[in-house]
Amino acid sequence: MLLRIRTKDGMERVTVTEGATVGQLKSALEAGLGVPAAQQTLSLEQKVLLEGADLSAFRDMADDRASLNSLNVRHGSVVFCAHGTERKVAATVKPNSFRKMTMDDLFAKQTRIERQEAPACATLSLDRDAANAFQSYGHQTGFNAMRMGLLYGTVDEQGNVRAEVIFEPPQDGNHVVVERAQGSEAAQEKADALASSLGMRRVGLIFSRVLHEEEAEFTVSAAEMRLMAAEAAPEGMDESFVSVAVKPELNEEGRAEVHFEAFQASKQCVDIYKKGLFANTEAYDGVEEIRKEEGEDVDLSEVLDVGSTRMTKDVVVAGRDVKDVDNDFFLVPVKILDHAGPLGASFPVENRLIPQTVNELRAHLQGGKSKGLPYVQILSDFHLLLFLAKHMDGGDIALLADAVRAGNPVAEGYQLIIEALAGLA
Known part of the structure; x- marks a missing residue:
């Protein structure tokens, strides 16, 4: 049977007999790819290929005696193989390979995609309440569409990113x-102004995927890779910018369990995005077929649900000229932690299906008073302050944010304004 083998060098193929074992597959890979069996770590999980991955944690294909059939490996299956062998992969010979070299050819030769060894930030710590508020909306909507948010927080001298709040901008999303x-x-x-008044800045991105019955064969899609690069690219974003993928998966009881994974788009990835090397959607495979079936004015996002990003020009990956770059080359895993931050996240989040109103403001204020909380603590919620920013002057919001940041009492005049807005005056 024919198996597809994904390595750091790209996708290759190997043939083994029906009923072959893991050990026999390793022998076939040693013969066909030149990678010693002892250096191979095989897995059905693509994460085994990520730079810095703990290979000892991937045990699903660790038993050389296990048959491939028992592991649900069938004809056409994808098996991921991590190894440390330096291989010379033959470049693809094109019919016009002897034509005169152009400046575009020279540029392609100079653009070599390299893995980034280590992230530019040390760790990412997410506020638990903020993270829970973000993922809970996915549960409420059945994870039926992608959702994004922007992380605001701080970065210390050691490169540790601490995300305190998540702002969800007005957005449009589907399943891709x-x-x-x-x-x-x-x-x-x-949102930027409020965060600044609270002593924070934009430090990252968070996005949630839709719920699928089967796990994707890739770590992030072309659409997600583009999103990560685009959000890290604007002027003012430094190299510590980090992205979080929220991945819902069905457990044995058929319920959605959520996993948080943190990555950085490599510096090279962001640079080539800025240079315009990311191809537009129309350049991906499958566009013509979709238009033939559904017409010209149709959503084409489906073609971006793949594990590689298409370039506008050939680039060099593992010695080969290619236009499709496996997104794993662009990903740098980041250690993710959590913490309890100074701000609450109980006020309804902005820009969701159910809009914020003064009724929620009134309920929030009454709830805080019933608990005997100081007024400044009642206002210590980013989403609440952002709601107030729609109804109050920017200078007044900055003063309220200063009080929240320092834990100082809220001026009585501001309390009266907020109470009147909530219909409690």
């Missing part, structure tokens, strides 16, 4: 892509 809605700039500016 999510993007900011048109006209969302004003909302973004208010």
